[in-house]
Amino acid sequence: MRTSIATVSLSGSLTEKLAAAARAGFDGVEIFENDLLASTLTPEDVRARCADLGLRIDLYQPLRDIEAVPEVEFARNLRRARHKFELMRRLGADTVLVCSSVSPHAVDDDALAAGQLSRLADAAREYGVRVAYEALAWGRHVSTYDHAWRIVETAGHPALGTCLDSFHMLSRGSEPEDLEGIAAIPGEKIFFLQLADAPLLAMDVLQWSRHYRCFPGQGGFDVAGLVRRVLATGYDGPLSLEVFNDVFRQAEAGPTAVDARRSLLLLQEAVGTAPLPGPVVPTGVAFAELVTPDAEPLAALLGALGFTRTARHRGKPVALWEQGEARILVNTGPAVRREGTQLAAIGLESPDPDGAARRAEALLAPVLPRRRAPQDAPLDAVAAPDGTELFFCATGRPELPDWRADFEDTGLPSERTDIRGIDHLALTQPWHHFDEAALFHRGVLGLDAQESVDVADPYGLMRSRAVTGADGSVRIALTVGAAPTDDTVHAQHIALATDDVVAAARRFRDAGGRPLPVPANYYDDLAARFEFADGELETYRDLGILYDRDAQGVFRHCYTRTVGRVFFELVQRDGGYRGYGAANAPVRLAAQHAVRALTGG
Amino acid sequence: MRTSIATVSLSGSLTEKLAAAARAGFDGVEIFENDLLASTLTPEDVRARCADLGLRIDLYQPLRDIEAVPEVEFARNLRRARHKFELMRRLGADTVLVCSSVSPHAVDDDALAAGQLSRLADAAREYGVRVAYEALAWGRHVSTYDHAWRIVETAGHPALGTCLDSFHMLSRGSEPEDLEGIAAIPGEKIFFLQLADAPLLAMDVLQWSRHYRCFPGQGGFDVAGLVRRVLATGYDGPLSLEVFNDVFRQAEAGPTAVDARRSLLLLQEAVGTAPLPGPVVPTGVAFAELVTPDAEPLAALLGALGFTRTARHRGKPVALWEQGEARILVNTGPAVRREGTQLAAIGLESPDPDGAARRAEALLAPVLPRRRAPQDAPLDAVAAPDGTELFFCATGRPELPDWRADFEDTGLPSERTDIRGIDHLALTQPWHHFDEAALFHRGVLGLDAQESVDVADPYGLMRSRAVTGADGSVRIALTVGAAPTDDTVHAQHIALATDDVVAAARRFRDAGGRPLPVPANYYDDLAARFEFADGELETYRDLGILYDRDAQGVFRHCYTRTVGRVFFELVQRDGGYRGYGAANAPVRLAAQHAVRALTGG
Structure with missing residues (x-):
């Protein structure tokens, strides 16, 4: 299938956006009107640039607040639309997106909407343009895909079809039965399919849509399930990404476009339209x-x-x-x-x-x-x-x-056996590409991604998300600082697995190693929260060992000082503990800041 | 009244937080447990440090998941609490915050909750500690202030009172009548009052609380109204700020503490407990x-x-x-x-x-x-x-x-009169202190703050918020970039008022001035959106004049190139237009980026 991306999903000038989309291998683009308005390229320039880059202009968008209004206002809207159809002719774009109206002047009258959209389609046809009508989740009277389709069906105009958008459909918490109506739409009347995922946030849908969308597989929607239903109708247009995201707006367009296209490849694999070499999970x-x-x-x-x-x-x-x-x-x-x-x-x-x-x-x-x-x-x-x-x-x-x-x-003899292997690795991610990192490790390596957790650092909230093999033999913690400026502040680390962290920590110290000092107050709190055997807590306190417990088991761990951007952790997991001691991370981070403040490092 | 601030509201180590609170003039602090745990200071050190700084420790917080649980669990909770009471004795703190339980083990039994809280208060009294019980907005069974108070009243224990928190009370969308129950609480049973404001966001209350709180006057809650009601009960404890905010976590503690204390001073002025010299609005x-x-x-x-x-x-x-x-x-x-x-x-x-x-x-x-x-x-x-x-x-x-x-x-003659005066000034704000800036201009200068608007820059979303005198004679637009790294990227500007922007722009160009070039596509869009007199649009296009319209009137404006970090704007307002041409800002920002890319500036 062809793949496309809306220019609004990428940062920079229109020239930068087009170049990034082409370099990542997209077949086409949706031109977002504001990107064209702000560009010094004429429509003819854009058309030529796209042709040079091998990009088709799959969609021009959006036309807003067109339908279901008093005649005098509709006449103004039609005049406005004709200007845009003429522009599309210059661009060489043949499909325009019309979003359901949010205007206070729109009335709740499907027949009026159908009649006016039909007249709009008449005008569009004069310019060789098709109209794809889409229900915004916050549309004034039309906010569901099946309602938009009923209006399109009523209009019965060959140049009028519908546009389906996964965000608008799935953000309404659609149950599978809500999506059954897709099967009733003839594939050739679905003029366009826009895809976006989103994290499952309980918030105002307009804000959610404008700031938090992400690429399929990075959020919590079943985008693949929706695409399967759409493909079953016979839809053969492009799969097109339309993502409004505050972070992507700041990120470099090149990596974002690659990230975007990778998400579409994984989606196509999931729906069976693009076979990839199968995942080979590391062991x-x-x-x-x-x-x-x-x-x-x-x-x-x-x-x-x-x-x-x-x-x-x-x-x-x-x-x-x-x-x-x-x-x-x-x-x-x-x-x-x-x-x-x-x-x-x-x-x-x-x-x-x-x-x-x-x-x-x-x-x-x-x-x-x-x-x-x-x-x-x-x-x-x-x-x-x-x-x-x-x-x-x-x-x-x-x-x-x-x-x-x-x-x-070297022939040097190995003398100690405190350490069994590598328990996990923690990698600091570039701030703008945290979601990309999890999708990469999941999609490319076949690892499972755990939930993302917030960790309080003295100077901002960090996030951490683990990706793991099913048997725990590979564990990677992806972390990111509170702000773009933190990219290089936080350290990576290597966690070493031991069956006896007390012995390992003691021998480390006896061999001249310098553990990260842990504040005494931490141990007073442990004493309040847990009961320990005689002397156990004193041993932890003495060696700087931290303690955590979950429903499965117990986690004991300690840290070395940092060298450059790297430190080591000694880790003992007992009884099937599955986490990474996140509850102790604020204490560790504060201790690292304190050491850095003392040593100026 | 005494003022206090929770250490969680400020960034850095506990030492930094205490120093910042004292320097800003707070009388006391709430010690947030995690800040103590992560500190290398012993409780005795913290006590001495606070005494040196003239800070009282007004509260230790929080104790969680204590009440309304099976006896065996309560025994464990009491053991944990006794550890904390002992710690408080060392700290010299006499009030502890107990949050309503979120534990899945808690049962919906007010009598059990009251009985167990009473036993907790018995234990607390042995250490000279009072217990302040607070309803979390997301508490499992107790989520409203009046419910928490009923339980405290039932317990009838002298060492048990309630803690009121403006966020938990106002985030539930409390109508004035919901707050009438405050009057039923004897002032001496309100052991503590925590204050936070928040922007009016429709989102999950836990996430809202943990990430988006702000200082009173920076958000949308009527914090002053609530404080008036609480003071009417006879409450004479401190006004204490407890703010969880992702931005403040990253900001320097010093300015945040000043910002915090200023918000409390304005709040005290509003409720009539601290007279300030009255505002003198600039003219x-x-x-x-x-x-x-x-x-x-x-x-x-x-x-x-x-x-x-x-x-x-x-x-x-x-x-x-x-x-x-x-x-x-x-x-x-x-x-x-x-x-x-x-x-x-x-x-x-x-x-x-x-x-x-x-x-x-x-x-x-x-x-x-x-x-x-x-x-x-x-x-x-x-x-x-x-x-x-x-x-x-x-x-x-x-x-x-x-x-x-x-x-x-100088005796040099003034030759032209295109420009009447200064229409507005746009000031780029430090990323971490945008909310502070608006409160400063409002509270200190007596200007009115307008709604904040998002503006799409090619490399991220900017925000802009205007503060104005009632008659429009002073207008300042506060702007902030998309990320902390953008602090110095965006330019300040001076907008000059003219009664004839066409003449002014033409004479500027004829005098050798270089206007900011505006893309031709922008004018094609204007032609689609508005109807103009013959030749009018061509004039705008020729001179780089942008156009906007609101319900009141028309706004025409154009820009000079940037010198250093400053550029000028020529502005003509007609018919009572009140905005700043925000609809055109993305085009202006893109044009500035394009010029910068060409000139390398």
Whole structure:
């Protein structure tokens, strides 16, 4: 099916919007009137630009407050519409969107509405234009799709059809039976289909619509279910995204357009119109790669945590540190970014690395060169939206290329076994692309996204959303700061799994490690909230261990100081605890701010 | 009356919050539990710090999910509460807030709730603590203030009273008759009064409460009306602000605390408990002062607009440009800020400059030195929250000091009279203090605040809110960008009033002025929307004049290019048009972005 996007969904000038839509692979655009008005391009320029970019102008929108008004007002409206039809002729656009009236002058008279829309369609036909009539959820008299369709049906005009919009239909809390009326509409009378998702917010529908829409799969609507019903009518127009969103308005148009198109690809997969290479769910974390201009602080930290530098890369300044199944690469090569120590790549164990990369590529993730140097093992890798490199690995499987083969052993003995593996990774996301990140990890990697949670930092509310494999073998926490300016303030982290956090924390400290200090008041509160065995709380207090409990089990965890933008966490899960200690995050964040204030870091 | 503020209303560490509250002049604080937990200060440290700062700890909060539960659970809750009472003893806090339960285990049994709260109060009394029971608007069984009071009354315990909270009471859309029950509560049983305002949003009350509260006078609630009712009961505890707000969480604590205290001062004035010097509403704009490192581009622009450099300051490098009643000062002295050309000060004609300054000072506006140099006329001036200096002037009134006396005439003749005066000034506000700005101009200057409007910029939604004198002689548009990073992106502007914008625009262009180019598409749209006399639209198109119409009249306006952070607008209002051409703002913003993209400026 053809895909389209409304220019209002993207930021910038009309030129920037068109370029971004074309680059992301859309077939067409809806031209939002205000974008044209504010542009220095003439309609003829826009037509030529779209042709050059391979974009069809699928819709011009919107015409407002046209129908069901006294004749004298309708005459004025028709005059206004003729101006727009003439403009559309210059643009080369053949379908116009007419929204149901919100005018206080409109009357509740379907016959009048049908008659006037019919006359509008007569005029449109003179210019080769079709009219698609849509019910706004807050329309004055017409606010449901089936009501709009009844009016279109009554008019019975060949140049008049309906436009369906998932936001207007699903924001009214439509039950499945409310959507059954779609089947009664002949496909050829559905002139257009606009798609948007939205988070399930209880708020005024106009504000919700204007500020909080998002791309399908990023919100809580069953957009795929609606599209299936529409396709069943025989509709063969484009799937077109129309999203009003305050964040997208500020974001760069390029990444937003890619995000948008990926959401449509996943939607098409869900409704069975565009087969993609199937998801290959990762089964574990092969490694986490840190880049740093100075390996010493990291080496000291990893040493105190009980890691051993077991191998080095044959061709690059990359050291492998191991303990149990936890593997950390420390890369001191010429840093791609100059921001100091940070988490730059993740190796994910994959049952089918090639298939995983093919799906990611089909879903518009940039594919990275398979070999970084001629002698390296050929590795499948893509870039996540936040720039983190994701390697699809087959550690220790002789039939497939193994990243481990690029490393030669140091022969250093591994001395400790406090740590079993990597429990989870926390990645700071660019502020404008938080919803995109969750959809990427869900759609591309096949992980499940948990609910988003707010976390109080001393300087603003952070959000955090976990994506996980079904068995918990891969857990990634996506986090984002309170404001665009916070993009680089908050640290990424690597959480290491242990079966005995008390022993691990003690040995870390005895080895010279510096835990994040936890305020005494926190432990007084724990004493109020839970009952502990004799001495248990004192041990936690002594070692800076935090405690949480859910319906399933218990979570105990502690933190190292931060190096560059990265810190480590030691994590012990018991009894099936499934969270990440979010209740303790405000205390951790405040402690990190306090350390930073003291050290000036 | 004493004033207090909850630590959750301010950003930062507990230390920062306490310092900010004290500096703004609050008498006390509510300690929000999470702020204490995350602090490295012990309870004894906090007590000592508050004593040093002259702050009383008026409340410790909150205790949650205490009452109306099975006995075994209540025993656990009582154990938890005793821990907190002991903590309060260490803090020196004597009142604890208990919120009505949201626990799924709570039962709908007022007698059980009263009995358990009574036992809680027994325990509290052992520690010298009083319990203030409050109905959360989303409490499971108790969600209204009068229900909470009935339970307190039933318990009949001397250490148990109620806490009233304006958000929880007014967010339920309380009609005046819903508040009549306040009169039935004896004042001494109201242990605490928490105040917050909120914008009138139709949304889930929990989300509204947690993210959108604001200080009294910044939202849509009648907080003063509620306070009057509470004071009528004999309540003599503090007026305490408890505001959860995503923006304040990110803002610096210092300015937020000043903003908070100013809102309480205005509230106290409204309810008659704290007389302030009365408002002195400005009656006109005496001048606008621009600072610039390079006077040449401004001189060229002002010259083309028809201004004459009529005078120069006797002691400083400041030129006065005049035309009609429009006066622009161009200051090339050592700039206080290094950001290039900008609007730094406004002179407001005042019937009583001294009185205006005294009110501003009482409302915590920084007062500026009356004389900038020994020979200058003594002028009353204060700083607005955005840093703009506001001078209260008495131009041409011989009985008062006149700023004009500091200037000597150049003797240059004034040649043109296109411009009558200053129509309005647009000031870009710091992102975190937009609500504060409107309250300042309303409360301090006695201007009326209009509704806030959203304006689509190509890179995000801006907001704009006008404050005006009743007769329109002073109009200031407060604007703010889409995100904190936009603070300095958008320009300030000076709108000049003319009775013939066509003539003024033409003479501007003929004098070498460069108008902001307006896209041709805009005029095609005007042609569709309105009918014009022959040649009228062509004139607008030729001169870059924009057009708007409201129920009262017609607005025609055009813009100059931007110099530094400032541009000028020529404005003709006819027939009582009251707006600012907001419908045209997206076109203007896009045109400014286009010019900037071309010139790299």
